[in-house]
Amino acid sequence: MKRNVTHQAKGWKQEQCTQRFNMQSSLTRMALLIVAATAPCLAASPAAAGDHCDKPLGVDCNSNGVADACDIDDCESDPACDDCNLNDIPDGCDITAGNSLDADLNGVPDECVFFDGEGVDDDWGTPENWDDDEVPNGLGANPNRHVTLLSSTVNLDLEVEIDTCRIIDGSILNVGGDEDEDFEIEEAGGMLLASETFEPSCLRVANMRQVQVDGPLRISGGGLYEADPNAATSVMATLMANGLTVESTCGDPLSGAFQLSDQMSGVIMGDAVLDASRDCAPPVAGSLFRGVDGPSASGGKTPPIITVTDAAQFFVSGNLILRGFVQLVHTSTTPLVIGGDFVNESTCSNCVRFEGPVIFDTLASLDKLVASGGVQTIEVSSTDAGPETGSVVTNTFDQLEVAAGATVDFVDAFSNTTSGSPEAIYIGTLTIRDGASVTIRNCSVYYHSLINEGGTINTVGNGIFNAAGASVVPVSSALARCILAAGIFFFGTVAIKTRQSHQSDVTH
Ligand SMILES: [Ca+2]
């Protein structure tokens, strides 16, 4: 579905990178390197590998012997295999089955609209910019629509509600300005950011703006969520979604990136997944920052990444799931709150590090964990080098807190290292609040400081719970109290902000 390519800002990426590097002076070297690793502007390799969709056949609505998910993934310039309404069904099947109307017989479901950039500006609210010359906005006179931005730069200049949104092929949606320009996606298909080219597809937010996705936000290969690099002030934008997937996908030259900086908030009322497990171009072993200078014959692309820096808030009501060669860094001073499990199936031992405070809080899961008895698990992922051995072992968590009343099990359910031996986790300061319960199951937990305010600690099987060379601190510090208060405040804020997602009454 290649449409007119107009209004493309060719120069933005270099500018973005220049600003980004200037902004990083307060961050650690690791964070700087990771940001550099994701800087898409330096990508310069001429061609991507071909697609190799390998999903099992499953549903095959068009009886072509190819999984419909692969039809969609590998679709090029054919509306029949496109999925403009993000329902995971090839649009040709939608029309054949009567799920979608095609009154104009162009093979495209009539509920889908495309930005064609034929207006005098790049604004969402300019009718001539849309292929039907009507502004898609359920808040206005026109019905909700499934919107696609293709190789376009679009400025949101009014408050908008639509059904689903795709930002693909190097498009940029700027949610900025001074007005109340909030953006809401209302249907279960959610939002997709992806690019099969070396031009990333960006959702960029500026101060006080809110993006709400009543469905999943999928940041596939080449997708990028970030603060507006041209914002004059610290960005306080909020993104809420019912789920988040950041991935690298086969054949795409760039990986997905989700970047919370400044005072941004990312509130995920479901699972947050960072996934490289299905990428067909595995990284070169041991070369964490192999993508710094972009894709190359020897290096390949950067891993998919989540960064939470400055004072940004990241809240995950469900599980935080990492798969394959992925990178996650949390250097924010604001606690990361996780309501579910930490499912760490990362195969890069140095790629996952939480330098800022992290709170495991069963209450943050809302009702998700009730069925499983309210137990949160934390995967241990480091080679067990024993307690302090003289050389400093990198902490996975510098500041880990088990919230009051929470139940947390440390487990070794996945072999993150290649040794095959039982694995360990290293923690800087471990804080266990009153009434919390911690169990170490057949793995090792080493801490440098322990603050136990009245929780219980048990070991099961070969579980080891040991100081890694530092003293046990029995009384909580004022700082720890502060962190807890911040977490409770944030959770309360989230609870207030959360509202029932509502179904659109648009018929197809
Ligand atoms: Ca098929």
Ligand SMILES: [Ca+2]
């Ligand atoms: Ca479809």
Ligand SMILES: [Ca+2]
């Ligand atoms: Ca049509």
Ligand SMILES: [Ca+2]
């Ligand atoms: Ca493990």
